[in-house]
Amino acid sequence: MGLKQVIRNLDAFPRAEDHLLQKTPSGALVSVIGIIIMATLFLHELSYYLTTYTSHRMSVDLTRGETLPIHINMTFPSLPCDVLSVDAIDMSGKHEVDLDTNIWKLRLNSHGHIIGTEYISDLVEKEHEHHKHDDGKDHHEDSDQKIHLQNFDESTENMIKKVKQALTNGEGCRVYGVLDVQRVAGNFHISVHGLNIYVAQMIFGGSKHVNVSHVIHDLSFGPKYPGLHNPLDETSRILRDTSGTFKYYIKVVPTEYRYISREVLPTNQFSVTEYYSPLNEFDRTWPAVYFLYDLSPITVTINEERRSFLHFITRLCAVLGGTFALTGMLDRWMYRFVEALTKPKPKSKSGLR
Numbered sequence: 001m002g003l004k005q006v007i008r009n010l011d012a013f014p015r016a017e018d019h020l021l022q023k024t025p026s027g028a029l030v031s032v033i034g035i036i037i038m039a040t041l042f043l044h045e046l047s048y049y050l051t052t053y054t055s056h057r058m059s060v061d062l063t064r065g066e067t068l069p070i071h072i073n074m075t076f077p078s079l080p081c082d083v084l085s086v087d088a089i090d091m092s093g094k095h096e097v098d099l100d101t102n103i104w105k106l107r108l109n110s111h112g113h114i115i116g117t118e119y120i121s122d123l124v125e126k127e128h129e130h131h132k133h134d135d136g137k138d139h140h141e142d143s144d145q146k147i148h149l150q151n152f153d154e155s156t157e158n159m160i161k162k163v164k165q166a167l168t169n170g171e172g173c174r175v176y177g178v179l180d181v182q183r184v185a186g187n188f189h190i191s192v193h194g195l196n197i198y199v200a201q202m203i204f205g206g207s208k209h210v211n212v213s214h215v216i217h218d219l220s221f222g223p224k225y226p227g228l229h230n231p232l233d234e235t236s237r238i239l240r241d242t243s244g245t246f247k248y249y250i251k252v253v254p255t256e257y258r259y260i261s262r263e264v265l266p267t268n269q270f271s272v273t274e275y276y277s278p279l280n281e282f283d284r285t286w287p288a289v290y291f292l293y294d295l296s297p298i299t300v301t302i303n304e305e306r307r308s309f310l311h312f313i314t315r316l317c318a319v320l321g322g323t324f325a326l327t328g329m330l331d332r333w334m335y336r337f338v339e340a341l342t343k344p345k346p347k348s349k350s351g352l353r
Contacts, residue, residue, distance in 0.1 A: 219232045
């Protein structure tokens with residue numbers, strides 16, 4: 001036996017002679033179905049291969065000397081912009097004015113449409129007289145500095161009239177912007193704490209009439225990455241005939257998102273626990289919305305990854321080969337079934353003599 005014949009005997013795909021090949025309608029139908037299935041599975045496997053997935057890794061946070069960006073976008077439908085202030089303090093108890101911080105207020109009418117814009121030039125990160133930030137107690141408690149109503153200047157009286165008219169018209173306020181704070185535990189809150197106690201008393205007639213209903217459109221601690229869900233986005237808390245203080249306890253987790261291109265996006269994700277304290281009859285505090293945040297000592301690194309090409313080829317061969325084998329079996333079964341139905345039955349012989 002020559003070498004050529006030995007190689008020919010290794011052929012795993014022997015060719016049948018033409019007269020042994022028979023094309024049938026059932027075989028054509030199975031072939032079309034098989035092609036459709038294989039094309040669908042091929043596209044699915046290709047999409048699966050091209051789609052990236054993420055892996056998570058945790059390590060100790062070694063970041064130092066950086067600031068923590070806090071993105072705020074909230075609406076207070078029952079409080080005019082003139083009475084709202086944004087206060088911030090960190091665990092050291094110091095108030096600092098960050099000139100790079102931008103906070104804006106949008107005046108809203110009773111239907112929620114914008115009717116004016118104002119920049120908060122006196123962004124709180126400054127100390128209000130008689131104000132206790134860390135425990136949320138009333139900053140108006142010290143009566144030694146009492147200001148008599150007759151000593152109000154003309155600008156204060158005009159402001160009071162303006163705010164009363166805004167309350168009558170049902171004005172609200174949208175607060176948005178970025179706070180750049182130190183990477184230490186702290187809190188910020190939005191309230192009417194910037195007002196003098198007697199001015200606030202003249203406007204609202206008591207703390208129980210301060211309605212801190214709010215809608216949090218967006219609250220985040222850095223840029224968003226694919227798949228990030230901020231738990232407070234689109235949170236709505238509307239009060240009816242009552243008032244109180246909202247506190248959101250936030251645990252910030254430093255996060256790095258590494259794209260498939262190796263670009264690194266430093267950001268933060270967070271979890272939150274909410275607490276609401278209704279105002280009682282003898283409570284001297286004024287309602288507010290507090291966000292008390294703390295940073296986790298652990299950094300989460302999220303890597304975008306793609307499956308290997310060899311893994312894609314392996315799955316593709318398994319899917320296409322399996323589909324081809326299955327359609328071949330189906331074709332043989334259909335051919336035998338049709339043949340059994342159409343083959344004439346042999347006539348039985350009459351009695352033999």
